Every structure is written in structure tokens, then in C-alpha cells.
Amino acid sequence: MFTDLPLLSLVIWLPIIGGFLILxxxxxxxxxxxxxxxxxxxxxxxxxxxLWTGFDSSTAAMQFQEKAAWIPAFNINYHLGVDGxxxxxxxxxxFTVVLVVIAGWEVIQNKPGQYMxxxxxxxxxxxxxxAALDAMLFYVFWEGMLIPMFLIIGIWGGPNRxxxxxxxxxxxxxxxxxxxxxxxxxxxQSDSFAILxxxxxxxxxxxxxLIFIAFLLAFAVKVPMWPVHTWLPDAHVEAPTGGSVILAxxxxxxxxxxxxxxxxxxxxxxxxxxxxxxxxxxxxxVVYIGFVALVQSDMKKLIAYSSIAHMGFVTLGxxxxxxxxxxxxxxxxxxxxxxxxxxxxxxHGFISGAMFLGVGVMYDRVHSxxxxxxxxxxxxxxxxxxxxxxxxxxxxxxxxxxxxxxxxMVILAAFKANxxxxxxxATTLILGAAYTLWMVKRVIxxxxxxxxxxGLEDLNRREFLIMxxxxxxxxxxxxxxxxxxxxxxxSVENLVQHISVSxxx
Amino acid sequence: xxxxxxxxxxxxxxxxxxxxxxFILVLDAYLPDSRRLIAFRLTQLTxxxxxxxxxxxxxxxxxxxxxxxLLGGTYVADTMSMxxxxxxxxxxxxxxxxSRDYLRDRGILKGEYFVLGLFGxxxxxxxxxxxxxxxxxxGLELLSLSMYTMVAxxxxxxxxxxxxxxxxxxGAIASGMLLYGISMIYGATGSLDLAAxxxxxxxxxxxxxxxxxxxxxFIVAGLAFKLGNAPFHMxxxxxxxxxxxxxxxxxxxxPKIAAFAMVIxxxxxxxxxxxxxxxxxxxxxxxxxxxxxxxxxxxQTNIKRMLAYSTISHMGFVVLGILxxxxxxxxxxxxxxxxxxxxxxxxxxxxxxxxxxxxxxxKLDDLKGLNDRNPWLAFLMLLLMFSxxxxxxxxxxxxxxxxxxxxxxxxxxxxxxxxxxFSIIGAFYYIxxxxxxxxxxxxxxxxxxxxxxxxxxLxxxxxxxxxxxxxxxxxMAWCAAALG
Numbered sequence: 001m002f003t004d005l006p007l008l009s010l011v012i013w014l015p016i017i018g019g020f021l022i023l024x025x026x027x028x029x030x031x032x033x034x035x036x037x038x039x040x041x042x043x044x045x046x047x048x049x050x051l052w053t054g055f056d057s058s059t060a061a062m063q064f065q066e067k068a069a070w071i072p073a074f075n076i077n078y079h080l081g082v083d084g085x086x087x088x089x090x091x092x093x094x095f096t097v098v099l100v101v102i103a104g105w106e107v108i109q110n111k112p113g114q115y116m117x118x119x120x121x122x123x124x125x126x127x128x129x130x131a132a133l134d135a136m137l138f139y140v141f142w143e144g145m146l147i148p149m150f151l152i153i154g155i156w157g158g159p160n161r162x163x164x165x166x167x168x169x170x171x172x173x174x175x176x177x178x179x180x181x182x183x184x185x186x187x188x189q190s191d192s193f194a195i196l197x198x199x200x201x202x203x204x205x206x207x208x209x210l211i212f213i214a215f216l217l218a219f220a221v222k223v224p225m226w227p228v229h230t231w232l233p234d235a236h237v238e239a240p241t242g243g244s245v246i247l248a249x250x251x252x253x254x255x256x257x258x259x260x261x262x263x264x265x266x267x268x269x270x271x272x273x274x275x276x277x278x279x280x281x282x283x284x285x286v287v288y289i290g291f292v293a294l295v296q297s298d299m300k301k302l303i304a305y306s307s308i309a310h311m312g313f314v315t316l317g318x319x320x321x322x323x324x325x326x327x328x329x330x331x332x333x334x335x336x337x338x339x340x341x342x343x344x345x346x347x348h349g350f351i352s353g354a355m356f357l358g359v360g361v362m363y364d365r366v367h368s369x370x371x372x373x374x375x376x377x378x379x380x381x382x383x384x385x386x387x388x389x390x391x392x393x394x395x396x397x398x399x400x401x402x403x404x405x406x407x408x409m410v411i412l413a414a415f416k417a418n419x420x421x422x423x424x425x426a427t428t429l430i431l432g433a434a435y436t437l438w439m440v441k442r443v444i445x446x447x448x449x450x451x452x453x454x455g456l457e458d459l460n461r462r463e464f465l466i467m468x469x470x471x472x473x474x475x476x477x478x479x480x481x482x483x484x485x486x487x488x489x490x491s492v493e494n495l496v497q498h499i500s501v502s503x504x505x
Numbered sequence: 506x507x508x509x510x511x512x513x514x515x516x517x518x519x520x521x522x523x524x525x526x527x528f529i530l531v532l533d534a535y536l537p538d539s540r541r542l543i544a545f546r547l548t549q550l551t552x553x554x555x556x557x558x559x560x561x562x563x564x565x566x567x568x569x570x571x572x573x574x575l576l577g578g579t580y581v582a583d584t585m586s587m588x589x590x591x592x593x594x595x596x597x598x599x600x601x602x603x604s605r606d607y608l609r610d611r612g613i614l615k616g617e618y619f620v621l622g623l624f625g626x627x628x629x630x631x632x633x634x635x636x637x638x639x640x641x642x643x644g645l646e647l648l649s650l651s652m653y654t655m656v657a658x659x660x661x662x663x664x665x666x667x668x669x670x671x672x673x674x675x676g677a678i679a680s681g682m683l684l685y686g687i688s689m690i691y692g693a694t695g696s697l698d699l700a701a702x703x704x705x706x707x708x709x710x711x712x713x714x715x716x717x718x719x720x721x722x723f724i725v726a727g728l729a730f731k732l733g734n735a736p737f738h739m740x741x742x743x744x745x746x747x748x749x750x751x752x753x754x755x756x757x758x759x760p761k762i763a764a765f766a767m768v769i770x771x772x773x774x775x776x777x778x779x780x781x782x783x784x785x786x787x788x789x790x791x792x793x794x795x796x797x798x799x800x801x802x803x804x805q806t807n808i809k810r811m812l813a814y815s816t817i818s819h820m821g822f823v824v825l826g827i828l829x830x831x832x833x834x835x836x837x838x839x840x841x842x843x844x845x846x847x848x849x850x851x852x853x854x855x856x857x858x859x860x861x862x863x864x865x866x867x868k869l870d871d872l873k874g875l876n877d878r879n880p881w882l883a884f885l886m887l888l889l890m891f892s893x894x895x896x897x898x899x900x901x902x903x904x905x906x907x908x909x910x911x912x913x914x915x916x917x918x919x920x921x922x923x924x925x926x927f928s929i930i931g932a933f934y935y936i937x938x939x940x941x942x943x944x945x946x947x948x949x950x951x952x953x954x955x956x957x958x959x960x961x962x963l964x965x966x967x968x969x970x971x972x973x974x975x976x977x978x979x980x981m982a983w984c985a986a987a988l989g
Binding site for chain 1: 906922932944
């Protein structure tokens with residue numbers, strides 16, 4: 001019944017307008033700002049639900065389309081639409097922002113209005129990135145996201161926040177401007193900025209390789225892949241909890257989404273030509289970054305590195321498909337790889353968000369992120385410890401949690417490509433367990449180490465609510481992932497079909 | 506040949522501005538200091554009147570033809586001249602408004618500022634509508650002489666006087682180069698009329714072009730100086746820094762639009778047939794400007810100097826559009842020049858507002874903690890800075906987009922890649938300003954005083970950068986039509 005409304009425009013513009021309203025409230029209306037932010041974020045989440053309930057999962061076509069001329073001089077349109085790849089990510093975004101708003105409720109005392117506004121405006125931009133079907137519209141949202149994130153890290157971040165945020169901004173800006181050149185090049189070739197027109201555009205191998213590299217610069221920085229990942233630990237460590245959650249849960253997914261929406265379908269031959277590079281980078285991320293995570297003494301850094309390792313799985317799943325297609329001749333293995341990557345993205349959104357929120361809960365009380373400053377938290381915060389251990393298990397890929405599903409699918413697909421890919425990828429089951437559980441052991445268990453920990457108070461109602469919601473999501477997706485895979489199946493199927501046909505002229 | 510009276514009608518705006526400027530000059534001599542604002546109000550009215558005249562004359566012309574060449578081929582009225590003049594009026598009106606309080610606080614609220622400003626506007630109008638090398642030169646000199654004097658306006662200020670002297674000497678050399686080039690073109694083609702030059706080039710340019718090519722070298726050098734392109738950029742930082750901020754504001758905004766018009770008139774309408782000769786020169790200018798502007802700006806601690814280097818890099822982008830030598834490039838460059846002038850007016854306008862009696866806001870540190878002192882102004886500056894960096898959804902992004910698109914469609918993808926590479930470097934010093942405003946604590950707690958009208962217009966200026974970014978189609982269509 002809601003499907004007649006311009007739902008996509010609403011999930012983009014409602015939070016943006018809400019954000020500006022909050023800014024207009026001024027700096028003396030902190031409580032009103034918080035309440036308004038909560039109302040807007042919940043309303044946006046509710047509006048995004050019909051996207052899922054009204055979604056027709058039998059087709060790969062774009063749904064909920066909206067189209068209007070925007071800049072006729074360049075044939076740029078305000079063109080929105082979602083398929084099975086983008087719809088789940090929009091829901092993930094709207095859900096996560098609600099949690100972020102609640103999580104920042106009391107913790108943020110410095111200009112809470114601007115804080116909430118920045119998150120809401122960013123939510124609108126992120127939804128825009130997932131919903132845009134016009135390359136320029138996509139780019140506008142993609143770059144626009146940088147502005148609020150830059151401010152969030154820089155204003156509310158930790159001690160070294162300025163360095164971190166400038167590094168974050170320049171890294172991502174560097175990646176994206178070359179994508180801009182590639183987009184304009186394709187506009188010159190096709191006379192259109194529609195992403196779907198780019199998909200059918202014939203391109204020579206050289207052009208495809210260059211375009212692929214330009215996209216790789218943009219998306220690899222965002223994912224982030226080794227060796228352009230170094231901004232992430234800095235940004236994560238210095239960002240406020242909400243910022244870390246959004247970064248890990250959604251921003252990183254935008255890079256993965258970009259591979260599926262742009263790199264693979266636009267430059268399939270270029271992707272095939274360079275898939276060894278991505279697979280190599282992904283495996284290095286999984287194995288090497290796993291070891292790096294092991295030696296971290298800062299909890300946020302540890303989770304940040306674990307994010308990079310987990311995102312390595314996503315890109316691995318996306319790019320082993322060419323070998324699978326060649327080995328098996330059928331598409332089912334390739335579909336498994338991409339779906340595994342997608343599930344991993346959604347699940348990592350929940351788990352990493354939960355982990356960062358967990359660290360945030362401790363940080364708000366003790367004001368330290370050092371593992372060494374904790375020990376025996378379970379004695380003073382039993383409820384919290386329960387949740388934290390659950391999320392840690394999920395992060396390590398325990399069956400029954402969502403973390404297991406995606407990793408398992410990708411490893412399974414990797415076996416069809418090459419035994420050694422699968423072998424190296426599977427080391428994450430050991431490494432992931434090692435760094436996560438070792439941290440849990442040191443932080444949660446053992447005797448109470450100092451008076452800070454002894455004086456900890458357990459979760460309050462607000463924190464309990466967030467943790468419980470995330471725990472439900474992690475377990476539900478782990479036990480019964482079918483609703484998610486069903487939604488994306490037709491789109492992934494279609495994508496693989498599209499990729500398996502050469503686009504050379 | 507005596508020009509018909511009717512032929513003067515399309516010049517109504519120019520004539521009106523000239524008459525009013527002379528009137529204000531005389532009137533101001535009889536005004537007591539307490540009533541100085543009359544000159545200011547009359548100036549704004551003049552700009553309004555000129556806008557109305559330009560618009561009505563254009564509407565009248567458009568019914569019959571879309572281009573009129575008048576007065577023996579020295580003056581042209583077309584859509585481009587209308588759009589650019591309108592932009593000059595709007596931006597100059599904003600500039601005069603921002604300057605008013607600044608000048609009053611320093612005791613230099615004299616009628617001369619406005620009179621010189623108006624003569625400068627007249628010079629820009631002549632440059633925009635010039636259709637003859639001599640008219641181009643006439644307009645340029647009228648503008649330049651006004652600006653030399655304005656820089657020296659605060660006569661007790663040694664730095665400003667030095668800047669004015671430098672500006673005058675270097676400007677004279679550049680004018681000389683331009684004239685030298687013009688004389689060579691005249692020698693080769695036998696005409697100063699841009700249409701006649703264009704015809705000659707179309708017929709003989711390719712075969713017999715040695716002296717023409719030499720002429721182009723000198724003309725390009727002269728134009729590059731006026732635009733402020735590297736390697737002819739030395740004057741820009743010194744003059745921006747030395748001049749009173751209100752004058753920097755004037756120099757940094759509308760004259761860029763006029764300089765763009767001059768380049769289009771001379772290089773494209775006159776010597777367009779020789780673009781194979783001037784494109785490589787402009788490529789060098791563009792890359793040098795982008796490199797010099799963006800890299801050196803990082804090292805600046807004075808915000809006026811930093812914005813001066815930023816201007817150099819932006820003019821590199823304008824040249825980038827022109828060198829594509831296609832319609833998309835010209836209209837892209839035009840869009841860039843107009844929106845840059847708007848952004849620059851806003852940026853310097855904000856500095857003017859932050860300055861107060863006995864205090865100049867010109868160090869980067871003066872912006873520290875602006876968000877704590879005045880969130881609204883900080884937000885406006887944020888928009889302006891991101892627009893200069895070319896981050897959507899601000900208009901600066903579309904300016905870069907339209908220029909890059911033209912460069913790529915001229916099959917110079919590598920040049921586009923170079924340009925975006927330097928704009929990454931450029932992004933650093935723009936976001937550094939945002940960092941100072943939002944992340945640092947204020948050093949200076951003095952309240953920011955600004956008149957209500959200044960705040961309104963500054964707000965409109967900043968929001969225009971955002972509004973044009975969300976819906977750039979209108980202005981883009983104007984620019985495309987102007988070069989149709």
C-alpha cells in the first residue's frame with residue numbers, strides 16, 4: 001500500500017531535511033535535537049521497510065524507479081531504483097542509523113545537535129549512493145558523504161582526530177576523482193550517464209582495463225583493501241563510537257557495492273584480466289591483516305583490522321567468479337561467490353557495528369580503549385559480557401551466527417576456483433578466532449584488574465536495547481539467512497549472466 | 506560613417522553606468538562625511554538600472570536576431586554578453602555591500618571606492634562586449650587603471666602602496682605584450698576587427714601563419730597575465746595580500762568573468778581558426794597554473810595569499826575548458842568563471858565580515874574555532890571551501906565536471922587525469938580551513954559584528970553555492986545558450 005509513494009526519494013531526503021531542521025534549532029535545544037533525530041531516523045527506517053516487503057524477488061529489474069530530468073545539458077537524470085543488491089544495503093543503513101542515534105544520546109555532550117544532524121544528512125547521502133541509477137547522481141552522493149564524515153571524525157573524535165580525518169578525506173577523495181574521469185569518459189562514449197547504459201556499453205580491452213583501475217582506486221580505498229587500508233585504523237580509532245559504527249557497517253560496504261554495480265558489469269573483460277590482482281590483494285588482507293590484528297593492543301584498532309580482513313572475504317567472493325566460470329562452465333558457483341560476499345557485507349555490518357558499540361560502552365565508562373586497561377569485566381558487567389562474547393563469536397565466524405554464513409559461502413565457492421585460494425581464506429577461521437577470542441579473554445574474563453573495572457556499571461536500558469537488537473539480527477541472519485539470499489538471488493544471477501558475456505566490441 | 510542614433514540603444518547600459526559614475530564622482534565631492542552612504546546607495550541603484558537596461562535591450566534584440574555587431578564592428582551584443590554582464594552586476598553589487606562596513610571601520614568610506622568600482626564595472630562591460638582589438642584593450646585598461654588605484658586606496662598603508670606599484674608596473678608590461686601581439690595580428694591580417702581577423706585566419710591562417718603565430722604568443726602571454734595563470738602569476742599573491750581586503754574582494758571576483766570574456770573574444774572569435782597553435786600553449790598554462798596554485802597554496806599561512814594561489818589554480822581550470830576548443834569547453838569555462846567569481850566573492854566577503862576596526866582577519870589562525878563563535882558563518886565558509894575543492898553537492902563540482910567533460914571529449918583524458926590529480930592536492934588546503942573552523946578552539950572571542958543586510962547577502966551567496974550545486978541545470982543552460 002505504500003509502494004505508490006516515492007519511497008526512495010523519501011529515504012534520501014527525509015533524513016537530509018531532518019538534519020537541516022536540527023541544525024536550524026540552534027545550539028540551545030539539545031534535547032529537542034536528540035528527540036527530533038530519533039523520530040526522523042525511526043521514520044526513515046519505517047519508510048524503508050516497504051522497500052523490502054514490497055520487493056519482487058523474482059526479477060532482476062530495477063524496482064521502485066523514479067526518474068526526472070536533472071541537468072539536461074549533460075543528460076544527467078535524477079534516476080533512482082533498487083534491485084536485490086542495493087535494497088538490503090539501504091535497510092542496513094536505515095537500521096544502523098537508528099542505533100547510532102540512540103548510542104549517541106547521552107554520550108555526546110559537545111554540540112549534540114550538529115552531531116545528530118551530521119549523521120542524518122550522511123544517512124540520506126548513503127541511501128542515495130545505493131539508490132542512484134545515474135552515475136553522476138551516484139557520484140554526488142558518494143562524494144557528499146565525505147563532508148559529514150569528515151566533520152564527525154574531526155569534531156567528536158579522539159585525540160589524534162585531525163590527522164585521522166584529513167587522511168580519511170584525502171584518501172577517499174584521491175580514490176574517487178579518478179572514478180570521475182572514468183565516468184566522464186564513458187559519458188563521452190555513450191552520451192548518457194545512466195549506469196544501466198554503461199552496463200551495455202561496448203568497450204575495448206584497453207579502455208576496460210583503465211576504467212577498471214580507475215574504479216579500483218575509488219572502491220579499494222573505500223573497502224578498504226590492502227595496501228590502501230591505512231586510513232581505516234586511524235579513522236576508526238579516532239572516530240566517535242557512532243562514527244566507527246557507520247564507517248564499518250555502511251561506508252565500507254559502499255566500496256563492495258561499487259564493485260558489483262560498476263566494476264564487474266561495466267568492465268567484465270578488464271575485471272577478468274586483472275582478477276588475479278584483486279584475489280591477491282584480498283588474500284593478503286585476509287591473512288596478513290589477520291596477523292596484524294593479532295598484535296593490536298587497542299581494541300578499536302583490533303576491530304578495524306578485523307574489518308579489513310573480513311572485507312577481504314567480500315572482494316575475494318566477488319572476484320573468484322571468473323576462475324569458477326572457467327572451471328565449472330556453470331554459473332551456480334559464481335553466484336555462490338557473489339552471494340557469499342553480499343551476505344558477508346550485511347553480516348559484517350551488524351557484527352562490526354556491534355563490536356564498536358561494545359567497545360564504545362566500555363570506553364564511555366573507563367575512557368580507555370587499551371586492552372591492558374581491562375580484565376574481568378564479566379564480574380562487574382555480566383549482561384554486557386554476554387552480548388560482547390556473542391558478537392565476538394560471530395566475528396570469529398561461529399556457526400549459528402551471521403558471521404559464519406558469508407565466510408562459509410565464500411570458502412565453498414573458493415574451492416571451486418582453486419584449492420589454495422580456499423585454503424588461505426580458511427585460515428581466517430583460525431586467525432579470526434585467535435585475535436577476537438584472545439581479546440575477549442583478556443578484556444572480559446580473568447580477575448578484576450583495577451578499580452576502574454571494579455567500579456563499572458552494567459548496561460543501562462538504552463545500551464541494552466541496542467545490543468539486543470543487534471544480537472537478534474546477528475542470530476537471525478545466522479540461523480535463517482534465506483530471506484536475504486532470496487531477495488538478492490535474481491539480481492546476482494542476472495549479474496553473473498551479464499559478466500560471463502564479453503563486452504569487447 | 507556616422508553611427509545612427511538607434512545604434513546606441515543597445516549600449517544603454519554602458520552609457521548609463523558611465524553617466525552615473527561621473528554623477529556620483531561630482532556629487533560625492535559635495536557630500537559631508539556623515540552622508541557618504543548616499544554614494545553607496547546610488548552605486549547599487551546604478552547596478553540595478555544597468556541590469557534592467559541590459560535585460561530589456563537583450564529582450565528587444567532577441568526578437569530580431571541573436572547577435573548584433575554595432576558601431577563599425579567594435580561592439581557586439583549577444584547572449585554571452587548579456588549573461589556575463591548580469592553576473593558582473595550581481596557579483597559587484599554583493600562586493601560593494603560587503604565592502605561598506607569594512608571601509609567605514611577603517612575611515613576610508615570614500616565615494617572614490619564606489620566611483621572607481623563603477624568605472625571598473627564599465628571596463629568589464631566593454632571587455633565583455635568588445636568586438637575589436639582596440640575595444641578589448643580599451644575595456645581592459647579602464648578596468649586595470651581602476652584596480653591599480655583601488656589597491657593604493659588606503660594611502661597610509663605601505664604594503665598596499667607597494668602592491669599597487671607592483672601591480673601597475675607588471676600590469677603595464679602585460680598590456681604592452683598584449684598590444685605588441687595585437688600589432689602583429691594587425692600586420693598579418695590588416696584589421697583589428699575580430700570578425701575580419703577570423704575571416705582572414707579561416708582563409709589563410711594555415712598556410713601563412715608565422716607572424717600570426719608570433720602574435721598569438723604575445724597575446725596569450727598578455728591574456729595569461731590578466732587571468733593570473735602561471736607562469737605569469739607572480740603579481741597575484743602580492744596584490745591579493747597587499748590590497749585592503751575589500752579591494753582584494755573586488756579584484757578577485759567579477760574581473761575574472763571579464764577576463765574570461767576577453768579570452769573568448771580574442772582567442773575564439775578572432776583567432777579560433779588557429780586553435781591548433783594556441784591549444785598547446787594553453788595546455789602548458791593550465792598545467793603550470795594547477796601545479797603552482799595548488800602546491801604553493803599549501804605552504805601559505807596568510808589566507809589572502811592562500812586564496813590568491815587558489816585563484817591561480819582555478820584560472821588553470823578555466824583555461825582547461827577553453828583549450829578543449831569545443832563548444833562544451835567554452836560553455837564549461839564560462840560556467841566555471843561565473844561560479845568561481847561567486848564563490849570567491851563569498852570567501853573574501855566572509856573575511857571582510859570577520860575583520861573589524863583595527864583588526865584584519867587574514868591569518869589562517871584567525872578562522873580558528875569559527876564554529877564556536879558563529880556556526881552560521883562557519884557553515885557558509887564550509888560550503889564555499891568545499892565548492893572550491895570541487896566536492897558535490899556544491900557548485901564547484903559541476904564547474905569542474907563541465908570542464909573535465911569538455912577536455913575528455915577533446916580526447917585528452919590524460920589532461921583530465923592531471924587536473925584531478927592536482928585538485929586532490931588542492932583539496933588539502935581547503936579542508937584545512939574547515940579543520941581550523943570546526944576542530945580547533947577559538948583564539949579570539951570578540952563577537953562578530955555584521956550588518957543585517959550583509960549577513961543576508963552573505964547567506965544568500967553561500968547558499969547560492971549550494972543551490973546551484975543541487976540544481977545547476979539553469980545556469981548551465983544559460984552558458985550553453987550563450988555560446989550556441
